[in-house]
Amino acid sequence: MDILRWLFEAQIPVGGSVLILREVLGNIFGLASALGGMRRKVWAWPAGIAGNLLLLTVFLGNVFGSATPATLWGQAGRQVMFIIVAIYGWQRWRQSRRAAGSSTAIAPAWASARTRVALVLALVAGTAALTPLFDSLGSYPPVWADAWTFMGSLLATYGMARGWTEFWLIWVAVDVVGVPLLFSAGYFASAFMYLFYGFFTLAGFIVWWRASRTQAAADASKVKVETAFPDPAVSK
Template sequence: MNGLNSEAFVLFDQHILWSDMIGNVLGLIALALGWRRSLWTWPVQFLSGLILFGAFFGHLTGSAGKQTVVMAVALYGWWQWNRMKGRAEDGGDGQIAPRFATWRERGAMVAAAAVGTVAVALLFKAYPTLSWDPWPDAYIFVGTIVAMYAQARGMVEFWFAWLLVDLVGVPLNFANGYAFSGFVYVIYGALVLWGMRDWWLRSRNGARPILEGAPV
């Protein structure tokens, strides 16, 4: 991993690491695959998380912790999408059917994000070696859990959750020297908006809510 953490090139006076670059390119690919509702989004996200964990470990604890969540939820998402994808014999297209979360689910996710962020931030503050930016790190860590859980459940709201995470993640990456992450998130923003539109339209055009009521 040390080789991956070496400098690849300099862009606008920012030193770009190989691990930062490769991990984020894989993240872009995973997001595009998620937009297309492809099962391959999950193994690509797992690999992206593994590489970025190596990039952030020892420097940005919250961001490194975020990658452990990415890898864990990627395994859950692979299992969930494989189990719940639309079957052709049932009128599906072999892919998961996007749906909007119920108000109860939305409330639960917002509450979990709020309580989780406070709890993790207090943990980081109690143990300063875990993070020098406890509140942003906690926000990113917990927000990623919520976003990826919503994606695994096929909820359109996962796109909104990613936007909210990125609002903090982008400036934090620039401030801590992970410039390629910051540049890539500009492209992430465009993909998120297009993906949100696609899932929104599919959820309103008669896609079967096959994940509704499914066990977690």
Template sequence: MRHQSLLSLLHSLYEFWTAAAGGTPLEWVAVLTGFACVWLAARESLWNFPVAIVSCGLYIVVYYRAQLYADCLLQGFFIAMGFYGWYAWRYGGAKSTALVVTRTRLWEWAAVAGGVAAFTAAFGYYLQTYTDASLPHWDSFTTAGSLAAQYLLTRKRLENWLLWIVVDLIYVPILWYKQLYPTSGLYAAYLILAVYGYVVWYRASRVATSTETISA
């Protein structure tokens, strides 16, 4: 009996590894560059933006094949925001200096909440009614949340990582369901990186606040 249980466990592990090791070479390159760009962002490295542009370009193809059309559009937005963020982090601060980590303004929270709700309802309805999209409303919600989080990241708002945590928690099961196993694993890693990014940026925001206080 114990022997059969062991064989069953080994078989289950084998099936899990086979699934997890799946995916096309294109998806794996997108996964690796995606992980690299988030890690660089958590470290406040300007190089996160060019790496993200490459990764998002690859994911347009990956998501299109998986019928996740909202996420295809999202990658195009990420590419545009990548160029914007690249400039903003370098010259978007006071007197064209580099940006520092700051807290999200109240009006930004209001805009984020309203925008996410409106986009999810409207685009989810469109996808459900006029396309063969899979999981249209969940797809739309994660897209809207990612749009909001990416905007806050380009402005170096600390709370962008909190939005990414919420989005990543939803993406992991969705991508696994769509059999994008390497990408599902990537978003699980993103979840850990988002927590790490929040801790690092929180410390940076405290340093920036202390510096401003001393300067004043």
């Protein structure tokens, strides 16, 4: 109990202000998860869940006695969403790794054109639908930005679970809106971390893009070999 009390009360003085230790630790776990995701390692998901649990207590503001009183329902709600989707992604990547017999969990691939359109529409429609809900709950303004980060995070996490290379670009769209929102709400540790994420996600996109090209070339070579040398058993 003493450890939990210390965790919830601990603060880091910075200049004339303070940072909440839980916010810093949550973002460190988030960074570890992002690094694991870039390398397509299964441990990225449980690391992310640990960070989500910490950040959930932070973004609920006064509910947990936060040093920063602003409550961001979209940011808090997306931590719950992260945990739910992370459990799905964790299982999917574990199954994919076992099936492939590889150290990496999943083979990156591009989403179909129809899927891309659906992702864009879902982001816009979801933001429009959630904005009045978050507003009624008293979320920090501008409320549409809170809704945007929630929907974008949901779609990006789901895209990561499915192995779509585009999920990195969705994160960029989240960071463009989320960083100013977090700065204005006083969550400086998260704001600086998301600012770093903006550059990190571009690097992650390049890594997955190259991996998807390598995978596509390998699949094409496999098809050519199977076409040139068909399985006799199948031919019969």
